[in-house]
Amino acid sequence: MSVEKNQVCVICGQHFSASEGLFLRDLNDTLKQEVFNRALSARNSSFVCLKDLQQIRLENMQSIIDQDLEKDRKMNAELQKELASDHYVIRNLNDTADGQLTRGQRMADAVAKFGGSWGFIISFAVILVVWMTINVVHLFGVNFDPYPFILLNLFLSCVAAIQAPIIMMSQNRQAERDRFDAENDYRTNTKSEMEIRILHKKIDQMNEVQWPHILDIEKMQIEVMSEIENEIQSLKLEQERQHNNSRNTRHPSRSNRDRY
Numbered sequence: 001m002s003v004e005k006n007q008v009c010v011i012c013g014q015h016f017s018a019s020e021g022l023f024l025r026d027l028n029d030t031l032k033q034e035v036f037n038r039a040l041s042a043r044n045s046s047f048v049c050l051k052d053l054q055q056i057r058l059e060n061m062q063s064i065i066d067q068d069l070e071k072d073r074k075m076n077a078e079l080q081k082e083l084a085s086d087h088y089v090i091r092n093l094n095d096t097a098d099g100q101l102t103r104g105q106r107m108a109d110a111v112a113k114f115g116g117s118w119g120f121i122i123s124f125a126v127i128l129v130v131w132m133t134i135n136v137v138h139l140f141g142v143n144f145d146p147y148p149f150i151l152l153n154l155f156l157s158c159v160a161a162i163q164a165p166i167i168m169m170s171q172n173r174q175a176e177r178d179r180f181d182a183e184n185d186y187r188t189n190t191k192s193e194m195e196i197r198i199l200h201k202k203i204d205q206m207n208e209v210q211w212p213h214i215l216d217i218e219k220m221q222i223e224v225m226s227e228i229e230n231e232i233q234s235l236k237l238e239q240e241r242q243h244n245n246s247r248n249t250r251h252p253s254r255s256n257r258d259r260y
Contacts, residue, residue: 010039010046019234021049022227030216031056050227057220064213071205079198105173112170115163128152 005015010024024032025044034056035042101109114120131152135145145151 007047009049009052010035010042011048011052014049016047016049018047019231021047022053023047027053028219028223030060034060050231053227054224057224061217061220064217068205068210068213071209072202075198075202075205079195101173105169108166108169108173111163112167115167 005017005020007016007018007021008014009016009021023044024035024042024046027035027048031053032044035046035048038056039046131145132149133139134142135149136147
């Protein structure tokens with residue numbers, strides 16, 4: 001017994017059996033709208049063969065994948081453009097601050113470094129004690145600065161007057177280095193903020209767009225598997241029906257044989 005192919009596909013126009021396709025009323029809204037776009041004469045009672053349905057599903061999947069890849073490419077291009085811009089370039093402090101020092105600046109740093117150490121304090125205290133001892137005790141008959149040590153006071157005043165601007169020079173240079181350091185920190189923070197912002201956009205793209213698309217694709221796959229399973233069941237039933245018909249033809253029933 002042959003299967004009647006009394007259904008006409010609204011897309012390709014060929015004849016099929018009812019198990020070889022689906023009616024538009026049984027499709028989801030996306031597939032239904034796609035069929036309406038391809039066949040203007042389609043109605044809810046129209047029939048679509050499985051081959052055309054699979055073609056529509058594959059094209060929809062490819063379209064979804066292409067859209068997601070295009071959005072990813074745009075975000076990656078935006079990230080590369082921001083990274084390549086000059087205002088995000090981090091500068092080396094050794095090249096900007098320390099690499100262009102003059103001899104006077106190096107001297108100022110050395111004086112400030114020694115003047116702010118315990119070595120300076122101890123050595124200066126030793127010099128004061130020796131100076132005052134020599135002039136009070138008249139050691140070796142030397143008495144070049146008697147009490148109240150006017151020459152020592154002049155010497156201390158000169159050291160303080162010279163040391164203060166030298167230390168200020170070193171502090172000014174350190175302030176300039178701190179400015180470069182703060183600028184680098186700003187560049188680093190701006191670059192990190194931009195990268196985090198684009199990463200947030202990618203995560204939002206995945207959560208809001210790509211994951212629903214993946215679920216849609218999974219749903220399409222489940223629908224295809226269900227249709228394949230239904231078609232296999234229909235073929236099995238048809239084979240069993242044909243097998244039973246052939247057995248009845250070759251082996252008539254016992255009641256019929258008893259008539260003869």
